[in-house]
Amino acid sequence: MTSAKPDAQLIASAESSAFLDFFRDSAAIAKVELLKVMRDPTEVLARAVQPILWLVVFGEVFSRVRGIPTGSVSYLAFLTPGILAQSVLFAAIFYGVAVVWERDLGIVHKLLVSPAPRSALVFGKAVSAGFRGVIQAVVIYLTVLALHVNVRWNPFSIAGVVLAVMLGSAIFSTFSLIIACLVKSRERFMGIGQLMTMPLFFASNAIYPLALMPRWLRVVAVINPLTYLVDALRGMMIAHAQTLHGPLINLGFLCIVFVGLLAVATRLYPSLAR
Amino acid sequence: MGTAKNVAMDPAETLAHSGDSYAIETFDLTRRFGDMTAVDHVNLHVRYGAIFGLLGPNGAGKSTIIKMLTTLLDPTSGTAAVAGFDIVKSPGDVRRRIGYVPQLLSADGALTGYENLNLFGQLYGIASADRKRRITEALHFMGLTESANKLAKYFSGGMIRRLELAQAMLHRPAVLVLDEPTIGLDPVARQTVWERLLELRSDYQMTVLITTHAMEEADALCDALAILHLGKVAAVGKPAQLKDGLGPGATLNDVFAHYSGGTIQEEGNYRDVRQARRTANRLG
Ligand SMILES: Nc1ncnc2c1ncn2[C@@H]1O[C@H](COP(=O)(O)OP(=O)(O)OP(=O)(O)O)[C@@H](O)[C@H]1O
Ligand SMILES: [Mg+2]
Numbered sequence: 001m002t003s004a005k006p007d008a009q010l011i012a013s014a015e016s017s018a019f020l021d022f023f024r025d026s027a028a029i030a031k032v033e034l035l036k037v038m039r040d041p042t043e044v045l046a047r048a049v050q051p052i053l054w055l056v057v058f059g060e061v062f063s064r065v066r067g068i069p070t071g072s073v074s075y076l077a078f079l080t081p082g083i084l085a086q087s088v089l090f091a092a093i094f095y096g097v098a099v100v101w102e103r104d105l106g107i108v109h110k111l112l113v114s115p116a117p118r119s120a121l122v123f124g125k126a127v128s129a130g131f132r133g134v135i136q137a138v139v140i141y142l143t144v145l146a147l148h149v150n151v152r153w154n155p156f157s158i159a160g161v162v163l164a165v166m167l168g169s170a171i172f173s174t175f176s177l178i179i180a181c182l183v184k185s186r187e188r189f190m191g192i193g194q195l196m197t198m199p200l201f202f203a204s205n206a207i208y209p210l211a212l213m214p215r216w217l218r219v220v221a222v223i224n225p226l227t228y229l230v231d232a233l234r235g236m237m238i239a240h241a242q243t244l245h246g247p248l249i250n251l252g253f254l255c256i257v258f259v260g261l262l263a264v265a266t267r268l269y270p271s272l273a274r
Numbered sequence: 275m276g277t278a279k280n281v282a283m284d285p286a287e288t289l290a291h292s293g294d295s296y297a298i299e300t301f302d303l304t305r306r307f308g309d310m311t312a313v314d315h316v317n318l319h320v321r322y323g324a325i326f327g328l329l330g331p332n333g334a335g336k337s338t339i340i341k342m343l344t345t346l347l348d349p350t351s352g353t354a355a356v357a358g359f360d361i362v363k364s365p366g367d368v369r370r371r372i373g374y375v376p377q378l379l380s381a382d383g384a385l386t387g388y389e390n391l392n393l394f395g396q397l398y399g400i401a402s403a404d405r406k407r408r409i410t411e412a413l414h415f416m417g418l419t420e421s422a423n424k425l426a427k428y429f430s431g432g433m434i435r436r437l438e439l440a441q442a443m444l445h446r447p448a449v450l451v452l453d454e455p456t457i458g459l460d461p462v463a464r465q466t467v468w469e470r471l472l473e474l475r476s477d478y479q480m481t482v483l484i485t486t487h488a489m490e491e492a493d494a495l496c497d498a499l500a501i502l503h504l505g506k507v508a509a510v511g512k513p514a515q516l517k518d519g520l521g522p523g524a525t526l527n528d529v530f531a532h533y534s535g536g537t538i539q540e541e542g543n544y545r546d547v548r549q550a551r552r553t554a555n556r557l558g
Pocket of ligand 2: 336337338377453
């Protein structure tokens with residue numbers, strides 16, 4: 001090669017289809033993220049311990065109390081989708097730490113200098129978070145199997161749960177990335193992450209129905225994406241569970257939230273390199 | 275490698291680059307942070323095939339210029355053309371034509387050398403078969419063949435820098451932008467980086483823009499230099515010209531001291547502390 005001109009073919013292919021580029025680059029990002037999880041799964045597995053405790057300890061105890069009206073289903077069955085959604089939230093909300101880390105390392109800078117669409121860099125991370133969320137779902141299913149909770153085992157129900165879990169993980173990890181872009185430091189991020197999770201969790205229908213909430217909290221719960229994730233999971237996982245909306249409305253709402261967050265994150269991500 | 279032919283001096287070749295004669299040209303490039311002007315109306319011209327050095331004390335604005343040229347940062351005013359494309363109007367075209375090595379050593383420690391390169395090969399749209407070949411070639415060129423399947427976290431500083439260079443050359447950029455490529459490297463590793471850069475230039479006619487504090491580096495490597503001080507270009511020219519301009523027997527060190535004034539110490543200390551802290555954060 002004796003020309004300073006960049007590879008003509010390379011440039012042509014890069015300009016040919018923005019749409020294909022988006023998916024190719026998202027896949028490339030998601031793939032390395034998953035590779036890293038498989039190589040060192042300790043973090044993901046550690047995050048799976050907490051939901052088991054919630055179901056085994058909190059769930060069993062509150063089932064005996066019988067203080068929370070859950071219709072015709074047992075409290076443990078009512079709680080299971082809530083704890084799955086919670087574990088999805090807790091696992092995804094600290095995702096931004098890794099992004100701050102990549103910024104300190106200069107990796108973000110190199111990604112941003114590449115011709116990859118910025119939306120693909122962000123979307124790829126969300127997809128990998130989605131797959132990590134599925135690991136949480138597997139842990140929950142194994143736990144409820146051991147606890148003999150009555151969940152639906154038909155393939156459509158499970159496929160729907162996997163979809164909702166991926167969508168929820170994508171939402172909260174992208175939200176986390178947005179926070180990382182705003183605070184840009186690990187210490188501040190950890191503080192804010194801690195601050196966000198509990199209110200999101202308690203202002204949702206994860207461990208008690210909306211009907212039990214004071215009015216002001218219900219207002220928060222109705223705009224909280226976690227509520228829609230819990231409701232979607234509850235409808236698909238548990239037979240005869242009472243839900244607020246049908247699965248299409250729940251998943252549709254989650255999709256809209258995700259697209260909105262993706263747009264914001266795509267705009268903010270380049271500010272990490274400034 | 276003996277195949278070097280000086281493209282930059284050949285007018286016919288230069289015309290081949292969409293009519294413009296410079297690989298990098300800045301037009302009153304300016305960047306402010308608040309009321310601090312980090313880069314102040316900088317006008318630079320870098321010929322195709324040249325190795326151009328940006329020198330200056332800590333805080334002179336070197337990295338800020340580099341960030342603007344690599345489209346990471348928007349200029350406050352003015353603009354620049356890189357490989358014939360405007361950094362503000364056509365950032366995507368610029369990105370496809372440049373390779374970049376940031377100031378901090380940066381490789382993903384959780385991935386192997388090969389995987390680090392493969393990720394970027396994919397993001398640059400290099401097709402699979404071609405990509406494998408180029409990665410193998412680049413690893414070999416940088417002397418990393420044996421370490422290809424080792425996690426980058428076990429790499430030494432010199433190895434990471436060579437891995438970054440391998441990554442930056444994968445897509446055969448017209449312009450290679452390196453922010454302090456030899457900072458923190460031992461003399462042998464530094465020498466290796468210089469040699470590889472000279473070879474890259476002669477093998478692929480890449481234009482190379484580097485920033486550095488090291489005078490011997492500028493002297494040994496650069497065809498032309500700009501000395502920055504407080505965001506402004508204090509002097510520009512070939513190393514020999516700059517030295518001669520100061521009088522017989524002047525060294526590049528003298529040139530640097532002459533143009534960057536007496537404020538180096540003060541600013542240098544502050545910035546060095548920040549730098550050290552950033553490095554410490556990264557390791558801790
Ligand atoms: N994001 C930022 N926000 C505010 N000020 C900044 C920012 N980036 C750089 N600066 C300031 O701009 C000036 C130029 O910084 P720059 O990093 O370009 O210097 P440099 O020549 O690369 O120095 P060094 O040799 O230490 O790398 C410095 O005073 C620095 O503090
Ligand atoms: Mg710098």
